[in-house]
Amino acid sequence: xxxxxxxxxxxxxxxxxxxxxxxxxxxxxxxxxxxxxxxxxxxxxxxxxxxxxxxxxxxxxxxxxxxxxxxxxxxxxxxxxxxxxxxxxxxxxxxxxxxxxxxxxxxxxxxxxxxxxxxxxxxxxxxxxxxxxxxxxxxxxxxxxxxxxxxxxxxxxxxxxxxxxxxxxxxxxxxxxxxxxxxxxxxxxxxxxxxxxxxxxxxxxxxxxxxxxxxxxxxxxxxxxxxxxxxxxxxxxxxxxxxxxxxxxxxxxxxxxxxxxxxxxxxxxxxxxxxxxxxxxxxxxxxxxxxxxxxxxxxxxxxxxxxxxxxxxxxxxxxxxxxxxxxxxxxxxxxxxxxxxxxxxxxxxxxx
Amino acid sequence: xxxxxxxxxxxxxxxxxxxxxxxxxxxxxxxxxxxxxxxxxxxxxxxxxxxxxxxxxxxxxxxxxxxxxxxxxxxxxxxxxxxxxxxxxxxxxxxxxxxxxxxxxxxxxxxxxxxxxxxxxxxxxxxxxxxxxxxxxxxxxxxxxxxxxxxxxxxxxxxxxxxxxxxxxxxxxxxxxxxxxxxxxxxxxxxxxxxxxxxxxxxxxxxxxxxxxxxxxxxxxxxxxxxxxxxxxxxxxxxxxxxxxxxxxxxxxxxxxxxxxxxxx
Numbered sequence: 001x002x003x004x005x006x007x008x009x010x011x012x013x014x015x016x017x018x019x020x021x022x023x024x025x026x027x028x029x030x031x032x033x034x035x036x037x038x039x040x041x042x043x044x045x046x047x048x049x050x051x052x053x054x055x056x057x058x059x060x061x062x063x064x065x066x067x068x069x070x071x072x073x074x075x076x077x078x079x080x081x082x083x084x085x086x087x088x089x090x091x092x093x094x095x096x097x098x099x100x101x102x103x104x105x106x107x108x109x110x111x112x113x114x115x116x117x118x119x120x121x122x123x124x125x126x127x128x129x130x131x132x133x134x135x136x137x138x139x140x141x142x143x144x145x146x147x148x149x150x151x152x153x154x155x156x157x158x159x160x161x162x163x164x165x166x167x168x169x170x171x172x173x174x175x176x177x178x179x180x181x182x183x184x185x186x187x188x189x190x191x192x193x194x195x196x197x198x199x200x201x202x203x204x205x206x207x208x209x210x211x212x213x214x215x216x217x218x219x220x221x222x223x224x225x226x227x228x229x230x231x232x233x234x235x236x237x238x239x240x241x242x243x244x245x246x247x248x249x250x251x252x253x254x255x256x257x258x259x260x261x262x263x264x265x266x267x268x269x270x271x272x273x274x275x276x277x278x279x280x281x282x283x284x285x286x287x288x289x290x291x292x293x294x295x296x297x298x299x300x301x302x303x304x305x306x307x308x309x310x311x312x313x314x315x316x317x318x319x320x321x322x323x324x325x326x327x328x329x330x331x332x333x334x335x336x337x338x339x340x341x342x343x344x345x346x347x348x349x350x351x352x
Numbered sequence: 353x354x355x356x357x358x359x360x361x362x363x364x365x366x367x368x369x370x371x372x373x374x375x376x377x378x379x380x381x382x383x384x385x386x387x388x389x390x391x392x393x394x395x396x397x398x399x400x401x402x403x404x405x406x407x408x409x410x411x412x413x414x415x416x417x418x419x420x421x422x423x424x425x426x427x428x429x430x431x432x433x434x435x436x437x438x439x440x441x442x443x444x445x446x447x448x449x450x451x452x453x454x455x456x457x458x459x460x461x462x463x464x465x466x467x468x469x470x471x472x473x474x475x476x477x478x479x480x481x482x483x484x485x486x487x488x489x490x491x492x493x494x495x496x497x498x499x500x501x502x503x504x505x506x507x508x509x510x511x512x513x514x515x516x517x518x519x520x521x522x523x524x525x526x527x528x529x530x531x532x533x534x535x536x537x538x539x540x541x542x543x544x545x546x547x548x549x550x551x552x553x554x555x556x557x558x559x560x561x562x563x564x565x566x567x568x569x570x571x572x573x574x575x576x577x578x579x580x581x582x583x584x585x586x587x588x589x590x591x592x593x594x595x596x597x598x599x600x601x602x603x604x605x606x607x608x609x610x611x612x613x614x615x616x617x
Contacts, residue, residue, distance in 0.1 A: 053444065053448060055441070059438065059470075059471075060444075060474065063471070067447075070445070071449040200450055202429065203410065208430050212424060
């Protein structure tokens with residue numbers, strides 16, 4: 001596949017990754033720090049005969065995604081933390097109605113209006129439901145511009161496979177930073193599975209299709225929930241993670257996204273100071289790589305979880321490790337970004 | 353559709369012919385609506401129009417939250433159930449994806465004029481090629497008769513037990529008049545569903561609202577003034593009289609915007 005290495009900004013890479021991933025329709029509303037995504041797509045989508053609509057709100061955006069996904073199209077939206085909060089009702093409907101779509105959250109500091117600086121404070125919202133009811137999205141966490149480019153296609157593929165919403169959980173650093181990324185030169189459309197369930201007009205079909213999330217009868221809704229839960233159980237095979245320098249490590253760092261970049265630099269600093277530190281980076285936050293973490297942490301002295309939050313993913317790490325290895329946490333909030341030296345100090349404190 | 357009419361012995365009866373039947377676009381599921389409600393009438397009219405325009409195969413309908421939440425059970429076209437008020441956004445997603453389909457929303461006054469006001473205004477502003485079938489009965493019917501943005505001044509509801517007070521709850525919102533300043537609107541009309549004559553007028557309006565979409569003019573909307581005898585605390589006949597006597601004074605019937613006739617092909 002023809003491709004060139006280009007110095008690319010994260011948000012722009014994500015937009016071009018959506019184009020390459022076969023996105024048919026984009027609906028979004030401006031919010032910092034993800035504005036390059038709709039800006040690039042407002043130009044690139046119509047040029048290809050695809051749909052771009054700037055909606056009147058995030059509430060409208062997610063409901064437009066619902067309509068386009070119901071019509072059988074690859075539909076997506078992009079926003080940042082407060083905007084994602086506004087979408088949550090719609091995400092719950094999409095999950096219940098079993099529609100595939102892609103939602104991008106370029107996280108910023110919260111709670112409230114918060115700030116426009118980077119954060120990882122929306123892990124709970126992304127991975128633990130966020131909206132009402134028992135549901136999950138597949139959650140992907142890129143850590144560089146290359147993955148910002150590649151994950152829209154992966155998100156669409158997984159969403160189509162499981163008929164569920166997929167979310168890319170990035171942050172303000174990943175959105176704004178520039179680094180070399182390999183970008184495809186062509187627009188070859190990806191393979192998209194048939195969607196015989198789509199409400200695209202009967203067009204000769206001998207029955208009507210209904211897209212719905214209303215199941216008024218209790219046992220009917222119970223059964224639908226059991227079906228969703230069975231799907232989430234099946235989804236566990238999609239767990240993805242990456243490890244660096246873990247084989248000889250005495251301390252295991254667990255971090256995702258931009259925090260994992262910082263943690264990896266901290267591991268290198270620690271090694272210079274004689275402490276063998278390694279990193280496990282969850283790539284899928286849901287499904288969460290619990291088994292991989294347990295296996296990797298076995299025999300280590302300690303585990304240190306690093307997040308740009310008050311400690312959210314650390315709960316899942318502790319649940320996975322279940323007391324077998326002590327788990328420490330280091331986090332910063334509000335858009336404060338720890339330096340590798342800050343994290344290295346925490347490594348030293350932990351192993352002493 | 354021709355239905356053979358049989359004699360008691362099973363042989364065809366040539367003397368009888370079928371003069372009235374269910375439209376093809378309407379399912380055989382019995383309506384769940386209360387006695388005296390006109391949702392069923394409006395459903396039938398929509399189904400008649402889908403048949404008349406030959407749209408059964410290319411229609412996608414969007415249902416509301418409210419009394420008509422089960423509307424997807426009653427039409428034989430592809431249907432999507434939207435969240436409360438968001439049907440115009442869902443319809444936008446469908447229509448932009450599939451511009452050659454006929455896309456309609458079916459919405460009540462709580463759905464469209466309260467929680468969904470933003471979506472209908474912006475769908476109109478964008479000139480979305482969708483058709484909106486709007487039912488105004490001046491009350492939240494399904495949730496038990498609470499005040500709506502369309503409730504008349506002085507009307508008693510479960511959240512305005514002494515009658516709607518304009519000082520604290522404002523005046524009824526006239527959706528058609530509100531939307532009439534928006535250029536993306538191709539057709540707006542209001543009609544009480546209170547008599548055979550008015551039902552025929554409704555058919556006439558619906559044809560234009562559908563043509564607004566099919567002929568690529570803009571958004572079309574038909575508002576029907578509909579009775580809710582149960583939540584109004586009236587007998588069905590009295591509820592119809594109430595519309596003709598009082599409701600029409602707050603919501604004058606007629607065509608409010610018509611850019612369809614001017615562009616007639």
